[in-house]
Amino acid sequence: DDQVTLYVRFAAHMAAVLDSLEAAGDLPAGIDRKAVTVEPPRDASHGDLATNAAMVLAKPAGTNPRALAEKVAARLADLDEVAEVSIAGPGFINMRLTPDVWARELEAIASSGDSYGRSDIGKGVRVNVEYVSANPTGPMHMGHCRGAVVGDALATLLEYVGHDVTREYYINDAGGQVDVLARSVHVRYREALGEDVGNIPDGLYPGDYLVPVAQELAREFGDSFVGKPESKWLPLFRTRAVAAMMVMIRADLALLGIHHDIFASEAELQAAGKPEAAEAELRARDLVYDGMLEAPKGEMPEDWEPVVLPLFRSTQFGDDQDRPIKKSNGNWTYFGADMAYHYQKAQAADQLIDIWGADHAGTVKRIQAAVAALTGGKARFDVKLVQMVRLLRDGEPVKMSKRAGNFVTLADVVSEVGKDVVRFTMLTRKADAQMDFDFAKVVEASKDNPVFYVQYAHARISSLERRAQEAGLKLPQPDLSRLGTHEQDLIKLAAQFPRVIEGAANTREPHRIAFFLGDLAAAFHAWWNVGNDNPDLRVIVVNDPQVTAVRLFLSRQIGQVIRNGLALMGVAALLEMQ
RNA sequence: GCACCCGUAGCUCAGCUGGAUAGAGCGCUGCCCUCCGAAGGCAGAGGCCGCCCGUUCGAAUCGGGCCGGGUGCACCA
16 A cells, blocks of 8 residues: 555545545535546645646536535545645645655655556557658668657557557568669679679669678579569569668667567568458448549649549548559559558557658548548557657758768767667657757756756766765664655655656657656755755765665655656666766 | 648747646856855746637637648659
8 A cells, every 4th residue: 555656545535535425415426527636736835736626526516616615625634644725716625735645655656666657547458559660771860760769668658557568660561662672782782793883873772781681692692683684583682681671770779779579561461461351341331442533732743644543431531532542553552551551450459559750741641541440440549740850960950961871870879879868868859849959969968958967866866875885874764754845845746757657658748757857857956956055954964864864765766766767768877977 | 722730938848638826948137156965056037828719617728710830742651
């Protein structure tokens, strides 16, 4: 019971109070209580906790908020943990809690340890998070980075709150771009056999990361694919090249600490006839028909001509126009295969989440339409769009030319600033807000760099532990009744952690963890800094072991919360600053 | 023309999925620290939350309509 956190406990208190009012006939039975909240008021001078119960329930109960508030307040005042209750404004019920509550929460942090903030609100519901899914045509570059980190942190977060999470990567190994990849490798293959191929032709991938793949093919097959028609070598070269690219991509992801459970292949999906099955099902329900494609609404391409294709009725689900599932050459469109892919994912999960780059925003509606059609609206399906990251160095945009494969790779960035800095920084903005990533600023050791400030707090806490040990202090068991008000304020903030986690999980917004840690670190530094002016207020007061024991205990638990938050973000907590 | 995302302090951004007097960092102003637990600290000024309606006891938050910025708009992936 010690491990039940404050807000969980008070939700139960609230329910019990309302039950007892029902039993006493002061509240009609069966009123929806979903809107009732118990949370800290924005202004701390109002108290520690506030509930809107009276305002929310007054109307359905056929009474007025003040009258109901009186009754609720009276019962809340009976709780041991509540020191004082007051009614304010339109019917807020404010509670001030006993100091003991904060001591108890601190102990809950200590006994829960790495699990403080964990919950089971996910109830084991299966969630499939698909993220990264970069085309297997080269190494990961910075454009993939943010989605990778956001997806990974979100998956970890959902696991932490009790979901059964699958991390999935969709390999786009069936489209035209992997044929281009295979042709690019063929050029390198001829080169490996001694031919002077000159510059890599336009339209092919010029990167020299293809050289080892080609050399391997040359070693294994000699010149048997030189001067032969594509049909003789293309499938083999494609398979080998994609496999090699995926090895590279996995290595890049590993640099960020990212590992997927499932790598799903589009080519295999098609070979297994999944798109045909989805089409058949939708045709049977008249959701796929053969029809004329509408002319594009934007700039008209030169070679546009009307054509009849199998179309999915995505307009019935809110899309702007129906979408082709096959091309005029008979191949599946990306959408046609993707539709079948999402159907497949929905067989093994209750909820689907896709993390996409914002440049794909235009295709969200059609895939949501397809999932709604194929699952009968059963599966919750969210597409999370991640906005672009502008790369800067000292405020100047980093030059990138897509030609010559001269992009900034993820591996380069990680080796320059480190995994933890990349991951934390990518989570310091809402996913749908644009972001700058300045190589100079993210490693700056100052207060306006949240990565630094949070790590610095944790390092200070670790250093306190070390110094207490080095000083050889004989410390008693901490007597938590000696916590001061400043210290209680720090606990109050730390106690929000489980709520922040819950909110971040429900809204699928892992960035909230980063902001919370920034606030908690700032509060810790402020507490630390009072010791600058007054040595009696330092954590370690050599001639007062009682106080030292309590403050050290508090400091250790703040460190625990910071560590738990960082762990969810996939960031290692530093024991000392470099 | 349509769709999606964004408009909150001078700048960069939070705002707990409807709560009370709107928050942080930077910048600015003032004081403190330079005898070290200071890769700083404390305090202050600064906002019709793009605009207008609506829903509600209550709106930065929800709905509708405008205005402004970004992105995307045949079978590409």
